[in-house]
Amino acid sequence: MRLIRGLGAAVLVALAVALPASAQASAPSTAALQAALQALHLYSGYVDGVAGPLTRTAVIALQKRHGLSVDGVAGPQTRRALGWRGRPGLGSRVMTAGARGWDVAALQFLLQRAGDGPGRADGLFGPLTEAAVTRAQSAAGITVDGAAGSETIAALRGGSPPPSAPDPSGPVRFLRPVPGPTGDGFGAPRSDHVHQGIDFPVPYGTPVKAAGVGTTIYAGYNYGGFGNLVVVQHRLGYTTWYAHLSSIVTAVGQAVNGGTLLGYVGSTGNSTGPHLHFEVRRYDTPIDPAPLLLATVARPGGAAAGTRLECRHGQREHQRAPHGADWIARERLCGSR
Numbered sequence: 001m002r003l004i005r006g007l008g009a010a011v012l013v014a015l016a017v018a019l020p021a022s023a024q025a026s027a028p029s030t031a032a033l034q035a036a037l038q039a040l041h042l043y044s045g046y047v048d049g050v051a052g053p054l055t056r057t058a059v060i061a062l063q064k065r066h067g068l069s070v071d072g073v074a075g076p077q078t079r080r081a082l083g084w085r086g087r088p089g090l091g092s093r094v095m096t097a098g099a100r101g102w103d104v105a106a107l108q109f110l111l112q113r114a115g116d117g118p119g120r121a122d123g124l125f126g127p128l129t130e131a132a133v134t135r136a137q138s139a140a141g142i143t144v145d146g147a148a149g150s151e152t153i154a155a156l157r158g159g160s161p162p163p164s165a166p167d168p169s170g171p172v173r174f175l176r177p178v179p180g181p182t183g184d185g186f187g188a189p190r191s192d193h194v195h196q197g198i199d200f201p202v203p204y205g206t207p208v209k210a211a212g213v214g215t216t217i218y219a220g221y222n223y224g225g226f227g228n229l230v231v232v233q234h235r236l237g238y239t240t241w242y243a244h245l246s247s248i249v250t251a252v253g254q255a256v257n258g259g260t261l262l263g264y265v266g267s268t269g270n271s272t273g274p275h276l277h278f279e280v281r282r283y284d285t286p287i288d289p290a291p292l293l294l295a296t297v298a299r300p301g302g303a304a305a306g307t308r309l310e311c312r313h314g315q316r317e318h319q320r321a322p323h324g325a326d327w328i329a330r331e332r333l334c335g336s337r
């Protein structure tokens with residue numbers, strides 16, 4: 001979130017991310033545990049449902065804090081020590097708006113994993129979670145009521161994914177949200193923290209476009225420093241963040257494609273001059289966007305330059321081209337769902 005001066009504007013648009021295919025199993029209960037530990041500031045890793053050393057270390061810290069026997073395993077006593085975040089178990093009730101707890105965090109993880117979740121697993125069943133449940137129910141062809149009971153959980157847990165489900169091992173690519181070179185990168189030191197995104201030093205009023213197919217899950221002013229902020233949920237737990245905007249033209253719940261106009265560059269929030277602060281998060285943890293952005297020119301509202309692709313219903317993400325540019329172009333043409 002800082003203005004970088006002296007960089008000329010080149011018309012450089014792009015794409016990009018290679019998601020490493022995960023061979024590890026993931027579990028919603030592990031994700032619920034990680035979400036609870038994260039809320040207690042004991043766990044700083046991804047809420048990825050994979051029980052690794054960081055998760056175990058966090059469980060041990062919790063057990064020590066509460067004087068429990070220290071074994072690194074989240075048994076009943078440890079779950080109790082998590083308070084409301086440790087109960088009830090997934091599937092023990094029908095979750096509706098206002099619910100909170102272990103099962104809600106597990107549900108949010110399942111929604112994220114399905115590719116169209118609420119953007120985070122915080123154990124609180126709010127409007128974004130309800131909207132994600134509705135989308136998942138619609139996609140699964142089951143009763144659409146926004147309430148997560150056994151049928152919804154079973155659909156999210158899988159079995160055979162619906163034909164339109166994303167390929168979990170496929171690449172995720174992001175377009176550049178604005179043209180031009182980048183300024184401060186991810187991890188750049190700041191006075192009291194490190195930079196969690198990439199800055200694009202572009203003029204006030206530059207149109208900001210969605211970096212890929214997804215759903216707007218936040219569109220409004222943020223008092224934490226982002227100013228006017230838009231957050232778009234993508235598949236596989238990815239979100240993209242667009243901060244300091246002068247104005248916002250998208251709304252929560254809007255389905256967007258790569259290239260959809262979200263707002264305009266500004267300097268709202270904790271900013272010293274017009275620029276776009278852009279973040280990529282996975283399960284709400286900021287990651288370096290740079291490896292995810294390919295330097296491929298794209299035209300506003302169209303396919304990548306020089307590319308002409310046809311789109312058939314249900315084709316998205318199952319017709320991956322060998323090169324990222326073709327893939328993202330196809331996804332852009334084929335719509336969000």
Ligand SMILES: [Zn+2]
Nearest residue numbers: 001002199277
């Ligand atoms: Zn920034």
